[in-house]
Amino acid sequence: MGKRKRGDANNPIDIVSSTPEDPGHLSKHRTCWLHTVAFLHARKMKISKQKIRNFELTAPCFLGTFSCRRRSKRRVKCKNTSLIKGKNSSSVKCKDMITKRKKNKLDSGKFEHLLDNLWRSFSEDKKAGFTYLDSLWFDLYRKPSSKAKVLTWIKRKHIFSKKYVLVPIVCWRHWNLLILCNFGGSFESKTRTPCMLLLDSLEMSNPWRFEPDIRKFVMDIYKAEDRPETKELISRIPLLVPKVPQQRNGEECGNFVLYFINLFVEGAPENFNLEDYPYFMEKNWFTAEDLDCFCERLNSSEN
């Protein structure tokens, strides 16, 4: 019986020696005295020897007598299993709904995979001025425990040597695209002043709610790289939210972000200038058919 908590630094979980004879069936075995005693012991309840003896007599352990099959590892692939243990028919419906919803919405793994594919399809000289951050990083940055780690990862991307940095954001179950422009440029120059673009295909959801987080994020990036810019200058970097085509249902925003990336990389100006803003980023930048075509192409290239 492990009294100490397993998995801490002094007592690592030893997969190697526990794997070959994993007593999976024993831990699931809930009827005999052995298990009762183990349970009480684990709860640190006191049991007298007499009591154990009684258990032994009244509930003999038949575990070794006949073989039992291991509990199946198969589980229903949905998150809310506990919620949908209702009637049979409704639970089936629920399951269908959940799997369907999961299929249509892009999760970060699938998104990264598609983005990798997309990135490979761009030509080298197009890509040269760009870099992108993993979609999980922004979300991780918002958590105090992993903040410092994310900043060291970003440091390795050398974003101050790039013209544009694409930051896909997945927060509150919604995808957005943040683009950091000209972060290496100086604040005095007229042609290459730093600015930020936030493309959101669901304006209703108020993209400005990201502003405090984005400001902190950018401030920390500057700090982590030991840049000479002062706090005031950094806080004055304009954050622009251009009007872009809007999604038609609750499942498209991941695809929108991918399409934004595709179009932006292809059409980004040599020098992003605030005077010419918003360039191509307009309400009728692309049509719904364009997006459908793009998604089809993306999905077919994957298979």
Place this chain on the structure above:
Amino acid sequence: MEKSPDNIPDQHFINLVVKGQDNDPLYFEFRRDWEIKKLLITYCEKKDAQYGTFPFLINGNRFPHIRTPDQLGLKDGDEIVATFYAGGA
């Protein structure tokens, strides 16, 4: 494969830590020539989650789970970050 860990020389072992978002890191002793997937599945089981619910990152990057610690270039004491499933619309 040798079953008793005492008979395997030490260089075949690696200590890894998986840090989740719950501030409760788990430390693992693992073999260098086993697929990392095994470790990740164990982690998910310990956390009462299904394998596939957490995206895992090494140094901020995703990695193929069928690689071994050696192939991934992991060193003793290296850290794997378990994040939350993130999806959206």
